[in-house]
Structures are given as C-alpha cells and as structure tokens.
Amino acid sequence: MSEQAVADAPEQPPPVRARRHLLDNERFLAFGAMTPAVVYILALVGFPFVLAVVLAFSDVTVGDPSLDLVGFDTLRQVVADPVFWQSLRNTLVFTLVSNGLVVVLATALALILTKNFRGKWLVRFLVLLPWTTPVSLATITWLWTLDSIFSPIDWVLRQVGLIESNVIWLGHPKLALASVIVVHTWRIVPLAAVIIMAGMISIPGEIRDASDIDGARFWRRTLEIEIPLMAPIIGVAVLFGVILTVTDMTVVYVLTRGGPTNATQVLSSWAYFKGIEGGDLAQGAGTALFLLPVLIAVAALILRFARRRDVL
Amino acid sequence: MTVLDADRRSADRRRVWGRVALYVCAIGAALAAAFPFLWSTITMFKQDQDLYTKDNNPFWFNEPPTFEHVSYLFTNTEFLTFVRNTVVVGLAVVAITLVVSLPAAYSLARLVGRWGERMGIAIFLVYLIPPTLLFIPMSRVVSALGLHESLWSLILVYPTITIPISVWLLMGFFKGIPRDIEEQAMVDGYSRAGAVVRTVIPLVFPGMVAVTVFAFTLAAHEFIYALSFVSATSEKTISIGVPTALVRGDVFFWQSLQAAAVIVAVPIALVFNLFLDRFISGFTMGAVKG
Numbered sequence: 278m279s280e281q282a283v284a285d286a287p288e289q290p291p292p293v294r295a296r297r298h299l300l301d302n303e304r305f306l307a308f309g310a311m312t313p314a315v316v317y318i319l320a321l322v323g324f325p326f327v328l329a330v331v332l333a334f335s336d337v338t339v340g341d342p343s344l345d346l347v348g349f350d351t352l353r354q355v356v357a358d359p360v361f362w363q364s365l366r367n368t369l370v371f372t373l374v375s376n377g378l379v380v381v382l383a384t385a386l387a388l389i390l391t392k393n394f395r396g397k398w399l400v401r402f403l404v405l406l407p408w409t410t411p412v413s414l415a416t417i418t419w420l421w422t423l424d425s426i427f428s429p430i431d432w433v434l435r436q437v438g439l440i441e442s443n444v445i446w447l448g449h450p451k452l453a454l455a456s457v458i459v460v461h462t463w464r465i466v467p468l469a470a471v472i473i474m475a476g477m478i479s480i481p482g483e484i485r486d487a488s489d490i491d492g493a494r495f496w497r498r499t500l501e502i503e504i505p506l507m508a509p510i511i512g513v514a515v516l517f518g519v520i521l522t523v524t525d526m527t528v529v530y531v532l533t534r535g536g537p538t539n540a541t542q543v544l545s546s547w548a549y550f551k552g553i554e555g556g557d558l559a560q561g562a563g564t565a566l567f568l569l570p571v572l573i574a575v576a577a578l579i580l581r582f583a584r585r586r587d588v589l
Numbered sequence: 590m591t592v593l594d595a596d597r598r599s600a601d602r603r604r605v606w607g608r609v610a611l612y613v614c615a616i617g618a619a620l621a622a623a624f625p626f627l628w629s630t631i632t633m634f635k636q637d638q639d640l641y642t643k644d645n646n647p648f649w650f651n652e653p654p655t656f657e658h659v660s661y662l663f664t665n666t667e668f669l670t671f672v673r674n675t676v677v678v679g680l681a682v683v684a685i686t687l688v689v690s691l692p693a694a695y696s697l698a699r700l701v702g703r704w705g706e707r708m709g710i711a712i713f714l715v716y717l718i719p720p721t722l723l724f725i726p727m728s729r730v731v732s733a734l735g736l737h738e739s740l741w742s743l744i745l746v747y748p749t750i751t752i753p754i755s756v757w758l759l760m761g762f763f764k765g766i767p768r769d770i771e772e773q774a775m776v777d778g779y780s781r782a783g784a785v786v787r788t789v790i791p792l793v794f795p796g797m798v799a800v801t802v803f804a805f806t807l808a809a810h811e812f813i814y815a816l817s818f819v820s821a822t823s824e825k826t827i828s829i830g831v832p833t834a835l836v837r838g839d840v841f842f843w844q845s846l847q848a849a850a851v852i853v854a855v856p857i858a859l860v861f862n863l864f865l866d867r868f869i870s871g872f873t874m875g876a877v878k879g
Contacts, residue, residue, distance in 0.1 A: 306781055307700035310692030311708065314752055317689055318715055321730070321749045326718060328726035389614050400615045402862045403623040409861045410626075410854035411810045411828045418625035418850050421632065421843055427640065429628055429647040467622065475869040524719035527812040531832050545721040545813070552725045553817045562725045569722065576717045580710065 332562035339556035347559075355563045360539050364547040365567065370454070371543060372522040375461040379518045382462065383469035384511055388499065390470065391477060408467035416531040419460050423447055423532075450540035453533050457541050460528050465521055469514040476510025477503075512582045516575050523571050544568055626854060629847035633659055640843065658844030666842075667822050668849055671830035674740055678826060679805040681744040686751040686804045687797060693752075694759035695785060699768070709760060716753035723749075724817045731818050742818040743826065747811060751804040758803065762796030763789070799867050802860055809857070827853055 336347045355361055390401060407415055422428060423446040434440045446452050504511075526545035529535055535542035535550065542550075544567055552561015620627075628647070632640065634654035645651045662668050697705045697712075720727075727746060728737075736742035766789055774784035808826075815829045822834045831849045835842060 303700050303781070307696040310696040310700070313689045314693035314712070314756060317748060317752060318712070321727075321746060322715055322718055322723065325723045325726040325730055328729065329722055332726055332729075385614070386618055389611065389618060392611055394608075394611055394615060397615075398862065400619045401865065402858055403619040403626075405622075405861050405865070406626055406854055406858045407622050409806065409858045410850070411812075411857075413812050413828050413832045414850040414853055415625070417832055417846055418629045421847055422625045422628055424843075426643060427647065432644075432647050463622070471865070471869065478869065520717060520719065524721040526721065530812075530816075548721070548725065549813065549817070553728065558725055558729070565722050565725065568719070572717055572719070572722070576714055579717075 329562050329566060332559050333566045335559050337558045339558065351559045351563045352566075355560055355567075360542060360547060361564065363539055364542045364544045364564075367454070367541060368523060368543045368545075368568075371458055371461055372519055375458045375465065375522055376515050376518045378458075378462045379465050379469050380511060380515055382466045383473055383514060383518075384504065384507065386466060386470040387473035387477065387507075388503070391474060404470075405467050407464045408471075412464065412525070412527040413531050415464055416460060416528050419456070419463075420447075420532055423456055447533050448537055450537060453537060453541045457528055457532060460532065461522050461525070464528075465518040468521070469518050472514040472517060473507060473510055476513070477507060509582045513579055516579045516582070519575055520572065523568060523575075626851060629851050633844050633848035633851060635844060637844075658842070659848045661842070662845040662848050662852075666835055666845065667825070667830060668835070668845075670823060671825055671827045671834075674824060674830075675809050675826045675828070678740055678743045678747065679808045682747045682751055682808040683801050683804045685744070685748045686755050687800060689748065690752050690755040690759055690800065691790070691793075691797070694756045695763050695789070697756065698760045698763035709757070712753045712756050716750075716757070720750065720811070720813045724813050727814065728817045736818075738819055738821050738824060740819075740824055743808070743811070743815060746814055746818075747808045750811065751800075751807050754807070755800045755804060758800055759793065759796050762793045762799075766792050795867060799864060802864055806857060806861070809853075 331344070331346075333351060334346055334348060335344050336351060337344055386404065390397070390404070394400075422430065425445045425448060426443060428444070428446065430446075431440065431443050434444065444452065446456050524545055526543060526549055529541055529543050529546045530549070533541045535546050544564060548561045548564040551557050551564055555561070631648060631650075634656070635650065636652045636655050636657075639645055639650065639652040642651070693712075697709050699705075731737055731742040731746065734742075734745075736745060770788050770792070771781075771784040774788045775781060779787060810828060811826075812828050815826050816833075819825055819829070822830070825834060827849075831846065831853075835846055835849065
C-alpha cells in the first residue's frame with residue numbers, strides 16, 4: 278500500500294499527506310463530525326431530562342436544595358391540588374380548540390398563498406407577522422387590543438350598539454379562555470400554513486394543472502383532489518401546532534398570568550409559578566412531567582405521517 | 590356557435606368571480622393577522638389625551654400624532670439594552686449552532702447510511718422535547734455552572750433548541766448537492782474533509798443563511814428559559830425585557846410598549862418574507878432520500 282502511494286505520489290501529490298489516512302476514513306469522519314452535536318444534546322437535553330424525572334420524585338426546593346428521593350409523594354401532592362386539574366383541562370381545551378381552528382384556517386391560507394395575485398408580498402408579510410414576532414411581544418399587542426377600557430373591539434361594538442359599557446375580555450373566566458384560544462390560533466396559523474405550503478411543493482404540479490384544464494370547478498378540485506393529497510402534511514403541520522400550544526406558557530403569562538383566579542392556568546405556567554416563582558422545584562418538575570405523555574403521542578404520530586409521505 | 594360563446598362567457602365570469610374571491614380572502618387574511626399590529630402602530634403615535642379618551646375613534650388621530658412615546662422608549666427605558674443583549678445572544682447562538690450543526694448534518698446526509706436515517710430521526714425527536722419540560726432542571730444546571738443571571742446561561746442553553754432544527758434543515762441542503770462534485774475534488778487529490786471544505790461548504794451557503802436567520806429568531810423568541818434564568822434588567826433579552834421591565838407596577842406605558850412590539854416585529858417579518866421560499870424548499874429537500 279505504501280509502495281503504491283509512493284508510486285502515485287509524484288503524479289498526484291496529496292495536499293495534506295500526513296493526515297490523509299484519518300481524514301479519508303469515512304467511519305472516523307462520520308462519527309467525529311457528529312460528536313459535538315451528540316455531546317451537546319446529551320449534556321444539555323439528555324441530562325436535564327433525566328434530572329427532570331429525578332426531581333419529580335424528590336422533595337427539592339430552593340430553600341432545601343438537598344436531593345432526597347421521596348417516591349411518589351411529590352406527584353401525589355401535585356395531583357391533590359385542584360389547580361393542577363384545572364390547568365390540565367385548560368391545556369387540553371386550548372390545544373384541541375385552537376388546533377381544530379388551525380387545520381381549517383391554515384389550509385385555507387396555504388391555498389391562498391400558493392395562488393398568484395397582485396400585492397402578494399405585502400399579504401405574505403402581514404400574514405407572517407404573528408408567527409415571526411417574538412411570542413411575548415405579539416401577545417403584548419393583544420393585551421392592548423383586549424384592554425379592559427380602551428379596547429378598539431369594544432369601541433366598535435359600542436358604535437354598533439351591541440354593548441353599553443365594556444366587555445372586559447380578560448376579566449371573565451369564559452372570555453379569558455376564548456381570548457387565549459384566539460391568540461394561540463392567530464399565532465400558529467401562519468407557521469402551519471408555511472409547513473403545508475412546503476408539503477404542497479411535493480404534490481406534482483401536473484395534477485393541479487391537469488385539473489385546471491379539465492375545468493373542474495374550484496371547490497370540487499380543492500376538496501376532492503388537493504386536500505386529500507395534502508392531508509398528511511396538514512397532519513404534520515397540526516402536530517407542530519399541538520406541540521407549540523401544549524408547551525406554551527408565554528401567551529398565558531403575558532395575557533392573564535393564569536387568571537382570573539386560575540381560569541386560564543395551563544400546565545406549563547402552573548409549573549413555572551410553582552417551580553420558579555414558588556421555589557418548589559420538585560413540584561414544578563412533577564407538574565411539567567405530565568406533558569410527557571402528550572409529547573410522546575405527538576412524536577409517534579408525526580413519525581407515522583412523515584413515513585407515509587416522506588415529508589420529513 | 591352561440592352555445593360555445595355562452596360556455597366561454599360563463600367560464601370567464603367564473604374566473605372573474607374566482608379572482609374577486611381570492612382578493613377578498615387574501616385581504617381578509619392579511620387584516621386578521623395584522624390587526625393587533627395595525628392597532629399598535631396607530632397607538633404608538635397617539636398623544637395620551639387622545640389615547641385615553643374612551644369615545645375617541647381608536648383608529649384615527651383625534652389629536653396630532655406625536656413621536657414623544659417612541660423617543661421615550663429609546664431614551665428613558667432599557668429597550669436598547671434588551672436589543673443589544675438579544676443581538677449578542679443571537680449571534681453567539683448562531684455561531685455555536687453553525688459550528689456544531691454543519692459537520693453533523695453533512696455526515697448524516699452523506700456518510701452514515703442507514704444509521705444516518707435513524708440518527709436524523711433521533712435528532713428530530715430531540716426538537717420535540719420542549720423547554721417547558723426542561724426549564725426547572727436546567728435552572729439547576731445553570732446555577733451549578735455559576736451562570737445564573739448572566740447572558741452566558743442563554744448562550745449555552747439556546748443551542749439545544751437551534752441545533753436539532755438546524756441539523757435537519759442543513760441535511761436537506763447537503764442532500765441537494767450532487768455527490769459528484771466532492772468526489773471530483775477527491776479524485777483531484779483532496780482528502781474527504783478537504784473536498785468538503787473547498788467544494789460543498791460554498792454550495793451550502795444558502796442553507797447556512799437560512800439557519801442563521803432561523804437560529805437568531807428562535808433565540809430572540811425564547812421566553813421560558815430567559816424568564817427562569819435571568820431577573821436582572823441589565824441582562825434581559827427583548828422577549829422578557831419588554832413585558833416584564835417596561836411595565837412599572839400597574840402603570841402601562843402603552844404607546845412605548847406597542848412601539849417596542851412593532852419596532853421588533855417589522856424587521857424580523859421582512860427578513861422572513863425574503864427567505865420564505867428558501868425555508869419552504871429547505872424543509873422539502875430534507876425529504877429527498879439521500
């Protein structure tokens with residue numbers, strides 16, 4: 278082998294001769310190149326993840342940081358609190374209702390944005406705003422839109438004569454719930470639409486063109502050809518939406534702080550108030566752990582959809 | 590003949606109505622999405638007296654517009670500190686993300702074969718583990734490392750969010766580059782690593798730009814880690830600084846708050862609008878089996 282190399286050397290001098298063996302070894306390169314990413318993820322996702330589970334079975338607080346394992350005691354305390362159940366129910370309601378709306382609205386938006394029309398860039402820019410703006414700032418614009426006295430929505434309703442004084446959107450439990458759902462839907466629709474548009478590219482253009490030439494009417498074409506083809510990618514988009522809603526605390530934190538009286542509390546905000554503001558790390562971690570089954574189910578579903586359509 | 594004409598006319602009419610419906614839907618969608626921002630944009634230029642008069646038309650200036658509250662944001666609040674912190678964290682996170690993700694994405698796309706696919710899925714699953722599940726143990730890790738109350742905590746932790754999604758995006762871009770190119774360079778006498786650096790990396794540059802925009806935005810968006818790790822105003826990012834530090838007690842500086850939201854929202858959305866098509870093709874290219 279060395280003889281061969283020497284024989285070849287005068288004709289094709291390798292630029293970096295000494296390190297050639299190692300840098301040409303595929304296996305070494307592959308694993309070497311992945312090491313930083315794997316180490317980063319193991320150290321800062323894998324380890325904290327294990328720690329999250331361990332904390333949930335301990336009694337660690339900020340005041341008493343020694344790690345004593347207490348079995349199921351902490352989790353038992355977590356579920357004994359009625360606010361926990363309220364948070365769990367709110368999390369499910371927010372997620373299901375807003376993502377139900379996301380399916381319809383994002384599909385419609387994707388269909389609109391794949392057509393050609395004048396001023397499309399402006400429409401695209403405006404439509405992207407809710408998704409690209411940091412969630413907390415986007416929610417602040419809603420906090421002002423839903424203001425208890427100066428809400429422009431109230432002003433319009435007053436002008437039309439539907440209400441006399443103010444609605445106080447964030448002050449009533451039911452209206453506050455509805456407000457949080459609207460904000461979630463509003464901010465997730467653009468992202469879901471973008472994912473759906475990405476998936477639509479893989480639908481062969483001929484199918485769409487062919488149905489154009491056939492003169493198939495708009496609704497028939499949309500409902501019978503385009504949407505069935507898009508179904509798996511719509512599924513993926515919604516599952517992303519579900520993850521974003523299930524795990525989000527920003528909207529609730531900025532808009533209502535979980536109020537009025539925990540009416541809009543969700544698991545993640547409750548975990549934050551218990552774990553960070555209340556200093557009970559064990560109970561906070563235990564509360565957040567209840568998100569895990571949802572996440573595992575969603576991950577499994579995404580992989581199934583993705584396999585079927587090769588979209589991921 | 591006349592039957593054909595009638596057919597054509599009705600087809601034309603359908604097309605016209607189709608266009609009208611399309612424009613109505615597009616404008617409706619744009620207004621629904623942008624409504625709170627439009628309201629914020631009007632608000633930020635309003636005088637107090639105009640804004641806080643309940644029966645004034647909220648959508649128009651009943652008193653002359655003023656820049657007072659916008660300049661208050663820049664001169665009398667920590668807004669610029671938050672912007673600077675966000676930029677520092679964002680750039681550092683982008684650098685770490687690129688350095689770690691580029692080699693990983695390349696080897697997943699090209700070198701590892703069947704294992705590559707499995708590792709790709711594993712990395713994707715990591716993306717689905719949210720900060721919500723990790724922020725409490727992570728706050729222990731951060732204080733154990735002595736990074737509490739410091740931007741370094743965010744610089745260290747945010748790549749856990751950006752690396753998985755970036756590896757995924759870049760994998761798509763690498764798969765879009767024909768193998769022949771680097772094989773040609775290897776025939777020319779470069780090692781595999783040399784061939785990649787010289788031929789593939791320049792071609793994947795658009796992917797790196799996409800990852801830069803994506804990672805920077807994710808870092809600017811992040812809320813729960815920042816809220817848990819940092820409480821000193823001087824170390825806050827925009828995402829937590831504006832909603833927590835610009836509200837003093839029960840007093841809301843509404844015009845300045847809305848100005849902050851609009852000033853941050855518009856540039857990010859513009860950049861995303863420029864790169865949207867690239868993101869869309871990047872996500873799809875990840876699907877092309879290598």
